[in-house]
Amino acid sequence: MRTVLLLIICLCLLSCSNDDNLVSITENDVLNFSDILSIDFENLPNYSNQVIPSYITKDNTTFGSNITDEAATLGRVLFYDKQLSSNNTVSCASCHKQEFAFSDNLQVSNGVNGVTGRHSMRLVNARFSDETRFFWDERAETLEVQSTMPIQDHVEMGFSGENGDLNFGDLISRLESTNYYPALFNLAFGDTTISEDKIQLALAQFIRSIQSFDSRFDEGRSLVNNNGTPFPNYTQQENLGKQLFMQAPVFNNQSQRIDGGIGCAGCHQAPEFSIDPNSLNNGVIGSADNSGADVLVTRSPSLRDVVKSNGTANGQFMHIGVSSNLVTVLNHYDNINLAGNNNLDPRLRPNGIGQQLNLTQDERDAVIAFIQTLAGSDIYTNNKWSNPFND
Known part of the structure:
Protein backbone atom coordinates (compact mmCIF):
# COMPACT_ATOMS: atom_id res chain seq x y z
CA MET A 1 0.00 0.00 0.00
CA ARG A 2 2.83 2.44 0.90
CA THR A 3 4.50 1.76 -2.46
CA VAL A 4 1.31 2.69 -4.30
CA LEU A 5 0.93 5.87 -2.22
CA LEU A 6 4.52 6.89 -2.94
CA LEU A 7 3.95 6.30 -6.63
CA ILE A 8 0.81 8.46 -6.61
CA ILE A 9 2.53 11.28 -4.70
CA CYS A 10 5.52 11.33 -7.03
CA LEU A 11 3.29 11.37 -10.10
CA CYS A 12 1.18 14.19 -8.67
CA LEU A 13 4.25 16.24 -7.90
CA LEU A 14 5.64 15.67 -11.36
CA SER A 15 2.36 16.73 -12.95
CA CYS A 16 2.78 20.14 -11.29
CA SER A 17 6.28 20.63 -12.72
CA ASN A 18 7.47 23.81 -14.35
CA ASP A 19 6.61 22.79 -17.91
CA ASP A 20 3.70 20.47 -17.05
CA ASN A 21 5.49 17.50 -18.63
CA LEU A 22 4.80 14.20 -16.93
CA VAL A 23 7.49 11.56 -16.88
CA SER A 24 6.42 8.28 -15.36
CA ILE A 25 8.06 6.87 -12.27
CA THR A 26 7.49 3.15 -12.17
CA GLU A 27 6.64 1.19 -9.07
CA ASN A 28 10.11 -0.36 -9.22
CA ASP A 29 11.66 3.11 -9.22
CA VAL A 30 9.83 3.97 -6.01
CA LEU A 31 10.98 0.72 -4.45
CA ASN A 32 14.55 1.52 -5.47
CA PHE A 33 14.23 4.99 -3.96
CA SER A 34 13.19 3.34 -0.70
CA ASP A 35 16.17 1.02 -0.87
CA ILE A 36 18.63 3.84 -1.54
CA LEU A 37 17.15 7.01 -0.05
CA SER A 38 15.47 7.60 3.30
CA ILE A 39 13.41 10.51 1.91
CA ASP A 40 9.66 10.42 2.47
CA PHE A 41 8.23 11.59 -0.86
CA GLU A 42 4.78 11.83 0.69
CA ASN A 43 6.01 14.60 2.97
CA LEU A 44 9.09 16.44 1.77
CA PRO A 45 10.97 18.43 4.42
CA ASN A 46 10.23 22.13 4.68
CA SER A 212 20.47 28.44 12.58
CA PHE A 213 18.27 30.88 14.49
CA ASP A 214 17.55 29.04 17.74
CA SER A 215 20.47 30.44 19.77
CA ARG A 216 20.39 32.30 23.07
CA PHE A 217 21.27 35.39 21.05
CA ASP A 218 18.03 34.98 19.08
CA GLU A 219 16.08 34.45 22.28
CA GLY A 220 17.48 37.68 23.70
CA ARG A 221 17.21 39.67 20.47
CA SER A 222 13.50 38.82 20.23
CA LEU A 223 12.97 40.54 23.60
CA VAL A 224 14.55 43.91 22.72
CA ASN A 225 14.39 46.51 19.96
CA ASN A 226 18.01 46.53 18.79
CA ASN A 227 21.29 44.65 18.98
CA GLY A 228 22.92 47.10 21.39
CA THR A 229 20.37 46.88 24.20
CA PRO A 230 21.39 44.54 27.06
CA PHE A 231 19.63 41.20 26.64
CA PRO A 232 17.48 40.16 29.63
CA ASN A 233 18.37 36.48 29.17
CA TYR A 234 22.13 37.15 29.27
CA THR A 235 24.47 37.10 32.22
CA GLN A 236 26.37 40.27 33.07
CA GLN A 237 29.47 38.73 31.50
CA GLU A 238 27.64 37.86 28.25
CA ASN A 239 26.20 41.38 27.97
CA LEU A 240 29.69 42.82 28.51
CA GLY A 241 31.00 40.55 25.77
CA LYS A 242 28.22 41.67 23.44
CA GLN A 243 28.96 45.32 24.16
CA LEU A 244 32.67 44.82 23.46
CA PHE A 245 31.88 42.94 20.24
CA MET A 246 29.43 45.58 18.96
CA GLN A 247 31.16 48.84 19.89
CA ALA A 248 33.97 50.37 17.87
CA PRO A 249 37.27 50.91 19.68
CA VAL A 250 38.79 54.32 20.37
CA PHE A 251 42.51 54.47 19.59
CA ASN A 252 45.25 56.93 20.42
CA ASN A 253 47.71 58.05 17.73
CA GLN A 254 49.78 54.93 18.37
CA SER A 255 46.80 52.67 17.55
CA GLN A 256 46.43 51.59 21.17
CA ARG A 257 42.85 51.16 22.36
CA ILE A 258 42.04 53.64 25.10
CA ASP A 259 38.24 53.33 25.18
CA GLY A 260 35.22 51.67 23.56
CA GLY A 261 34.75 48.10 22.48
CA ILE A 262 36.88 45.94 20.18
CA GLY A 263 34.92 46.47 16.96
CA CYS A 264 34.27 42.89 15.81
CA ALA A 265 30.86 43.89 14.41
CA GLY A 266 32.54 46.28 11.99
CA CYS A 267 33.39 43.31 9.80
CA HIS A 268 31.15 40.58 11.30
CA GLN A 269 27.85 42.40 10.99
CA ALA A 270 25.14 41.68 13.56
CA PRO A 271 22.58 40.19 13.82
CA GLU A 272 23.52 37.81 11.00
CA PHE A 273 27.19 38.01 12.04
CA SER A 274 28.07 37.79 8.36
CA ILE A 275 31.08 39.36 6.73
CA ASP A 276 30.97 42.94 5.45
CA PRO A 277 31.45 42.63 1.66
CA ASN A 278 33.98 45.47 1.77
CA SER A 279 36.25 43.68 4.24
CA LEU A 280 39.85 43.09 3.27
CA ASN A 281 42.35 40.68 4.81
CA ASN A 282 42.14 40.08 8.57
CA GLY A 283 45.87 39.79 9.16
CA VAL A 284 46.11 36.00 8.91
CA ILE A 285 48.30 35.50 5.84
CA GLY A 286 49.82 32.08 6.39
CA SER A 287 49.22 29.12 4.10
CA ALA A 288 48.20 25.65 5.21
CA ASP A 289 51.05 24.05 3.24
CA ASN A 290 53.61 26.70 4.23
CA SER A 291 53.92 27.74 0.59
CA GLY A 292 54.12 31.45 1.36
CA ALA A 293 51.96 34.45 2.20
CA ASP A 294 48.26 34.24 1.32
CA VAL A 295 46.94 37.80 1.47
CA LEU A 296 43.97 37.24 -0.87
CA VAL A 297 41.71 35.89 1.88
CA THR A 298 39.02 38.50 2.51
CA ARG A 299 35.90 36.45 3.25
CA SER A 300 34.64 34.77 6.39
CA PRO A 301 31.67 32.54 7.19
CA SER A 302 29.04 33.72 9.64
CA LEU A 303 30.21 33.65 13.24
CA ARG A 304 27.00 31.88 14.21
CA ASP A 305 27.87 28.38 15.39
CA VAL A 306 31.59 29.04 15.14
CA VAL A 307 31.52 27.12 18.43
CA LYS A 308 28.80 25.06 20.04
CA SER A 309 26.95 26.45 23.05
CA ASN A 310 29.33 24.60 25.38
CA GLY A 311 32.33 26.27 23.73
CA THR A 312 33.45 23.26 21.69
CA ALA A 313 34.84 24.44 18.37
CA ASN A 314 33.14 23.45 15.11
CA GLY A 315 36.43 22.60 13.48
CA GLN A 316 39.49 24.76 13.04
CA PHE A 317 39.47 28.55 12.73
CA MET A 318 40.58 30.78 9.85
CA HIS A 319 41.50 29.67 6.32
CA ILE A 320 44.59 27.85 7.55
CA GLY A 321 42.87 26.08 10.43
CA VAL A 322 45.20 27.90 12.77
CA SER A 323 43.60 26.54 15.95
CA SER A 324 40.32 25.49 17.56
CA ASN A 325 40.67 27.89 20.47
CA LEU A 326 38.97 31.31 20.57
CA VAL A 327 41.73 32.57 22.85
CA THR A 328 44.21 32.37 19.96
CA VAL A 329 41.77 34.26 17.73
CA LEU A 330 41.48 37.10 20.26
CA ASN A 331 45.25 37.09 20.69
CA HIS A 332 45.61 37.64 16.95
CA TYR A 333 43.27 40.64 16.88
CA ASP A 334 44.75 42.01 20.11
CA ASN A 335 48.02 42.85 18.38
CA ILE A 336 47.91 43.05 14.58
CA ASN A 337 51.16 42.65 12.66
CA LEU A 338 51.42 44.55 9.37
CA ALA A 339 54.52 42.75 8.10
CA GLY A 340 54.20 41.34 4.58
CA ASN A 341 50.53 42.26 4.21
CA ASN A 342 49.52 44.78 1.55
CA ASN A 343 45.84 43.85 1.74
CA LEU A 344 45.06 44.37 5.43
CA ASP A 345 41.65 45.83 6.25
CA PRO A 346 41.95 49.54 7.20
CA ARG A 347 39.86 48.93 10.33
CA LEU A 348 42.72 46.83 11.69
CA ARG A 349 45.38 49.49 11.04
CA PRO A 350 44.19 52.82 12.44
CA ASN A 351 46.74 55.57 11.82
CA GLY A 352 48.49 53.10 9.48
CA ILE A 353 49.64 51.06 12.48
CA GLY A 354 48.44 47.57 13.43
CA GLN A 355 45.85 47.84 16.19
CA GLN A 356 46.65 47.05 19.81
CA LEU A 357 43.45 46.29 21.71
CA ASN A 358 45.13 45.67 25.10
CA LEU A 359 42.42 43.22 26.11
CA THR A 360 42.15 42.36 29.79
CA GLN A 361 41.45 38.81 30.88
CA ASP A 362 37.92 39.77 31.95
CA GLU A 363 37.29 41.23 28.48
CA ARG A 364 38.59 38.10 26.76
CA ASP A 365 36.40 35.88 28.90
CA ALA A 366 33.37 38.08 28.24
CA VAL A 367 33.78 38.08 24.46
CA ILE A 368 34.19 34.31 24.39
CA ALA A 369 31.10 33.89 26.57
CA PHE A 370 29.14 36.07 24.15
CA ILE A 371 30.29 34.16 21.06
CA GLN A 372 29.04 30.94 22.66
CA THR A 373 25.54 32.45 22.78
CA LEU A 374 25.52 32.56 18.94
CA ALA A 375 25.24 28.75 18.78
CA GLY A 376 21.98 26.97 18.10
CA SER A 377 21.17 23.29 18.45
CA ASP A 378 18.80 22.28 15.63
CA ILE A 379 21.44 22.52 12.93
CA TYR A 380 23.41 19.59 14.33
CA THR A 381 20.54 17.10 14.45
CA ASN A 382 17.77 18.12 12.05
CA ASN A 383 17.12 15.22 9.69
CA LYS A 384 16.36 17.42 6.67
CA TRP A 385 20.03 18.42 6.50
CA SER A 386 21.34 14.91 7.19
CA ASN A 387 22.60 12.14 4.93
CA PRO A 388 19.61 10.83 2.91
CA PHE A 389 21.36 7.64 1.80
CA ASN A 390 20.40 4.50 3.68
CA ASP A 391 23.98 3.27 3.80
Missing part, protein backbone atom coordinates in the same frame (compact mmCIF):
# COMPACT_ATOMS: atom_id res chain seq x y z
CA TYR A 47 13.09 23.98 3.05
CA SER A 48 11.17 26.75 1.32
CA ASN A 49 9.11 28.24 4.16
CA GLN A 50 11.30 28.10 7.26
CA VAL A 51 10.84 30.67 10.01
CA ILE A 52 13.33 33.53 9.71
CA PRO A 53 13.40 36.19 12.46
CA SER A 54 12.16 39.62 11.40
CA TYR A 55 15.48 41.23 12.36
CA ILE A 56 17.35 39.08 9.81
CA THR A 57 17.42 41.17 6.63
CA LYS A 58 20.55 40.20 4.69
CA ASP A 59 20.05 37.67 1.88
CA ASN A 60 22.35 36.78 -1.04
CA THR A 61 19.85 34.60 -2.91
CA THR A 62 20.42 34.96 -6.63
CA PHE A 63 17.47 36.04 -8.78
CA GLY A 64 15.54 32.96 -9.86
CA SER A 65 17.11 30.75 -7.18
CA ASN A 66 14.43 30.90 -4.50
CA ILE A 67 14.28 27.68 -2.51
CA THR A 68 11.75 25.00 -3.35
CA ASP A 69 11.31 21.83 -1.33
CA GLU A 70 11.80 19.70 -4.44
CA ALA A 71 15.03 21.33 -5.64
CA ALA A 72 16.50 21.47 -2.13
CA THR A 73 15.70 17.76 -1.72
CA LEU A 74 17.63 17.05 -4.91
CA GLY A 75 20.43 19.29 -3.60
CA ARG A 76 20.54 17.30 -0.38
CA VAL A 77 20.99 14.05 -2.31
CA LEU A 78 23.72 15.58 -4.47
CA PHE A 79 25.44 17.10 -1.41
CA TYR A 80 25.84 13.69 0.24
CA ASP A 81 26.51 11.60 -2.88
CA LYS A 82 30.09 10.34 -3.25
CA GLN A 83 29.38 9.68 -6.93
CA LEU A 84 30.11 13.39 -7.39
CA SER A 85 33.80 12.57 -6.98
CA SER A 86 35.76 10.82 -9.70
CA ASN A 87 36.61 7.76 -7.57
CA ASN A 88 33.35 7.64 -5.58
CA THR A 89 35.02 8.38 -2.24
CA VAL A 90 34.30 12.06 -1.52
CA SER A 91 31.07 14.05 -1.30
CA CYS A 92 30.43 17.69 -0.42
CA ALA A 93 29.48 16.43 3.04
CA SER A 94 32.89 14.78 3.46
CA CYS A 95 34.36 18.24 4.00
CA HIS A 96 31.24 20.02 5.27
CA LYS A 97 29.96 17.88 8.14
CA GLN A 98 26.64 18.50 9.84
CA GLU A 99 28.04 17.78 13.30
CA PHE A 100 30.50 20.67 12.85
CA ALA A 101 27.98 23.21 11.48
CA PHE A 102 28.92 22.02 7.98
CA SER A 103 32.64 22.59 8.35
CA ASP A 104 35.48 20.10 8.81
CA ASN A 105 37.14 19.05 12.04
CA LEU A 106 40.41 18.64 10.12
CA GLN A 107 42.78 21.51 9.46
CA VAL A 108 42.49 20.84 5.72
CA SER A 109 40.19 18.32 4.06
CA ASN A 110 40.99 15.13 2.18
CA GLY A 111 40.21 15.16 -1.53
CA VAL A 112 40.53 12.46 -4.16
CA ASN A 113 44.05 13.56 -5.11
CA GLY A 114 45.49 15.07 -1.94
CA VAL A 115 44.42 17.68 0.59
CA THR A 116 42.71 21.01 0.11
CA GLY A 117 44.74 24.21 0.13
CA ARG A 118 42.53 25.94 2.70
CA HIS A 119 40.29 24.89 5.57
CA SER A 120 36.70 24.02 4.59
CA MET A 121 34.49 27.00 5.40
CA ARG A 122 31.36 26.55 7.54
CA LEU A 123 28.18 26.64 5.48
CA VAL A 124 25.70 27.52 8.24
CA ASN A 125 23.63 30.62 7.36
CA ALA A 126 25.56 31.03 4.10
CA ARG A 127 22.47 32.70 2.64
CA PHE A 128 22.14 35.45 5.21
CA SER A 129 24.79 37.92 4.10
CA ASP A 130 25.18 40.94 1.85
CA GLU A 131 28.27 39.20 0.49
CA THR A 132 27.34 37.39 -2.73
CA ARG A 133 30.80 35.99 -3.51
CA PHE A 134 32.13 32.69 -2.14
CA PHE A 135 35.38 30.93 -1.18
CA TRP A 136 37.89 32.51 1.17
CA ASP A 137 39.30 34.60 -1.70
CA GLU A 138 35.83 35.38 -3.15
CA ARG A 139 36.75 33.90 -6.53
CA ALA A 140 33.21 32.55 -7.12
CA GLU A 141 30.67 35.19 -8.19
CA THR A 142 27.73 33.36 -6.58
CA LEU A 143 26.95 30.32 -4.47
CA GLU A 144 25.63 28.63 -7.61
CA VAL A 145 28.98 29.03 -9.36
CA GLN A 146 30.85 27.97 -6.23
CA SER A 147 28.86 24.77 -5.79
CA THR A 148 30.39 22.89 -8.74
CA MET A 149 33.92 24.31 -8.60
CA PRO A 150 35.10 21.75 -5.98
CA ILE A 151 33.65 18.98 -8.15
CA GLN A 152 35.81 20.21 -11.04
CA ASP A 153 38.93 20.61 -8.92
CA HIS A 154 41.64 18.01 -9.51
CA VAL A 155 42.51 17.70 -5.82
CA GLU A 156 39.07 17.95 -4.26
CA MET A 157 36.62 15.83 -6.30
CA GLY A 158 38.50 15.14 -9.50
CA PHE A 159 36.21 15.95 -12.44
CA SER A 160 38.63 18.56 -13.82
CA GLY A 161 38.86 17.21 -17.36
CA GLU A 162 42.60 17.88 -17.27
CA ASN A 163 45.70 15.72 -16.89
CA GLY A 164 43.79 12.48 -17.36
CA ASP A 165 40.88 13.40 -15.07
CA LEU A 166 37.29 12.66 -15.98
CA ASN A 167 35.33 15.75 -17.05
CA PHE A 168 31.99 17.16 -15.96
CA GLY A 169 30.26 15.45 -18.86
CA ASP A 170 31.40 12.13 -17.40
CA LEU A 171 29.71 13.06 -14.13
CA ILE A 172 26.47 13.90 -15.91
CA SER A 173 26.58 10.53 -17.70
CA ARG A 174 27.14 8.83 -14.36
CA LEU A 175 24.11 10.53 -12.81
CA GLU A 176 21.97 9.79 -15.89
CA SER A 177 22.74 6.09 -15.51
CA THR A 178 21.19 5.91 -12.03
CA ASN A 179 17.55 4.94 -11.60
CA TYR A 180 16.75 7.88 -9.30
CA TYR A 181 18.50 11.04 -10.52
CA PRO A 182 16.43 11.54 -13.70
CA ALA A 183 13.24 11.30 -11.62
CA LEU A 184 14.63 13.65 -8.94
CA PHE A 185 15.65 16.23 -11.54
CA ASN A 186 12.16 15.96 -13.04
CA LEU A 187 10.64 16.44 -9.60
CA ALA A 188 12.79 19.55 -9.05
CA PHE A 189 12.78 21.14 -12.50
CA GLY A 190 10.05 19.55 -14.59
CA ASP A 191 12.16 17.40 -16.91
CA THR A 192 14.73 14.64 -16.63
CA THR A 193 17.57 16.58 -18.26
CA ILE A 194 20.66 16.72 -16.02
CA SER A 195 22.96 19.72 -16.50
CA GLU A 196 25.55 21.69 -14.59
CA ASP A 197 23.16 24.64 -14.24
CA LYS A 198 20.54 22.45 -12.57
CA ILE A 199 23.12 20.80 -10.31
CA GLN A 200 24.27 24.27 -9.24
CA LEU A 201 20.74 25.45 -8.54
CA ALA A 202 19.88 22.36 -6.48
CA LEU A 203 23.07 22.42 -4.41
CA ALA A 204 22.78 26.16 -3.80
CA GLN A 205 19.17 25.84 -2.68
CA PHE A 206 20.03 23.08 -0.23
CA ILE A 207 22.98 25.04 1.17
CA ARG A 208 20.91 28.22 1.50
CA SER A 209 18.32 26.23 3.44
CA ILE A 210 20.84 25.41 6.19
CA GLN A 211 19.99 27.96 8.86
